[in-house]
Amino acid sequence: MRSFFILAATLLCGFVIEAKQIAVVENGIAKSAILIPAQPHPDEQLAARELVDHIEKMSGCRIEIVQEVPGKGWEIAQDRKKITSIYIGTSGITQEMEKAIRSQGDDPASFMIKAHTSSSGNYIRISGLSPEGTLFGVYELLEQMGVRWYMPGDIGTVIPEKKTITIDEQNTVQIPSFAARHLQMAVDRTWYRRMRLGGPVFPSCHGIDIGKADIEKEPELFALVDGKRQKSQLCVSNPEVLARAIIQAKNYFRKNPSAPWIGMGPNDGAGFCECPNCRALDAGDFDIFEHRISMTDRYIWFFNKVLEGISDEFPDKKIGFYCYSCYMKPPVKVKPDPRIVPAFAPISLCRIHGMSNPVCPERSYYRKIMEAWGKLLPEIYERGYLLSLLTLASHSVRFTP
Ligand SMILES: [Zn+2]
Ligand SMILES: [Zn+2]
Structure with a gap:
């Protein structure tokens, strides 16, 4: 013993x-x-x-x-x-x-x-x-x-x-x-x-390039907001918008053959198209942190179509987009093409606590969002926020009664 x-x-x-x-x-x-x-x-x-x-x-x-x-x-x-x-x-x-x-x-x-x-x-x-x-x-x-x-x-x-x-x-x-x-x-x-920093640089993903477009001459390419066409966003359900985005994406990859991806997404800010065809692309999923319907499904639908359109010439190229604002929740009804690469930009969520902090509901929510996207796509990035004045601004806006 x-x-x-x-x-x-x-x-x-x-x-x-x-x-x-x-x-x-x-x-x-x-x-x-x-x-x-x-x-x-x-x-x-x-x-x-x-x-x-x-x-x-x-x-x-x-x-x-x-x-x-x-x-x-x-x-x-x-x-x-x-x-x-x-x-x-x-x-x-x-x-x-x-x-x-x-x-x-x-x-x-x-x-x-x-x-x-x-x-x-x-x-x-x-x-x-x-x-x-x-x-x-x-x-x-x-x-x-x-x-x-x-x-x-x-x-x-x-x-x-x-x-x-x-x-x-x-x-x-x-x-x-x-x-x-x-x-x-x-x-x-x-x-x-x-610090051993480096690696692939994620593309900027605000906006969708459709080439030259004049809202006066072609208003239907732009978002319908409160009954009026506006430059805030594009009318993504319009087949002409899709066709032009495919042309621009192909041009981009011809000019940048080594680029693994092209950045794409809504313009920074709101003003999303309210036309019946665009609305029909949404899943009706409410984003509780943004206080509006999630826009993810309509944009994932659009990215899927762009990837389909460039596949004959660029079958391996990808689309990077910011998983951000009211398009951060995973899609509900559209299955994303595996060539879509999201980068999380959780601007509205707590940036003080760690991902596994049990007392932070926002970080727990964020973790769930990330895990859900991780099940849908093979490659995901994070474009996180450090503490800044914006933290105070975004939080004070949300918590003002
Ligand atoms: Zn529309
Ligand atoms: Zn927190």
Whole structure:
């Protein structure tokens, strides 16, 4: 019995196996060199520079960057066995590393850090599925050394002072949790990349391009509001609006063949068409946060038709739209084409609490909306709001009796 308890206690405490340490700098003296490809990508050059600069700020020691010489490899002055080789480069990715990364995901910003002691010389290999992934691997390594960039500029940068820098022996694979990672106000590109932000940029989705249209000459293309045609929105049930939107979408993709999507949606603001044909597209689903009928069904119907119309030439292109205002609730009667990509913009909902906060009904509601869309479509984005004056404005408007 006693031995059982000893065993249990041992298991609970756990054996802390210290990872072997790999020297980068020792007492202010370089114990490593950075090896980069013969023709490094600008992101790989940046990665090497960032590593050297930060290590120098930490330890006062500037480690050497050695460029590969085609056919000869890296010519290092010191005995290779005594120093750690830090390989930085996507081209240096081994099959084993690539397999390890791809077993978790294919995002080009993914990377692996392989760091090991070896009798033929210690090495740290940092390779991404793209040069950007490699750069992010170097930022991970710097964070392991204690570096932090809490906000842009020197005031937000923490670089610990240490004469000896080591890292743990490791096989680290990281893939981004989100394909698109962007902050609207973050203009400092250096900091942006250190935060590993990037990925696809969601298109702007206010408005539907139908080319030139004059409300005086062709009023029926525009929304009927209170008995009068207005430019606030388009009359999406009008077949001419659809035909012109298809022409414009095709033109857009001919001009932008690499664009995965085109942005499309109502104009920002209200003034939706009240004609009988447009109204017939709605499902009558009331949006309690917007105090009006949800417009989602009529626009999803329209996007489906546009995608159908461009399919002969662009079968794989997608439509991005803002899941926003009174078109945030999922459609009720129309099944969306899987090529529709919504980006949530929950302007009317609480932005103080977390998604799983049990005391926030709005966030719980938002979560349900997101989950419902997630069941309908393979790809969804969030274009969230930070705290701002708009928060106070939108909330005070809604809560005014
Ligand atoms: Zn209409
Ligand atoms: Zn809340």
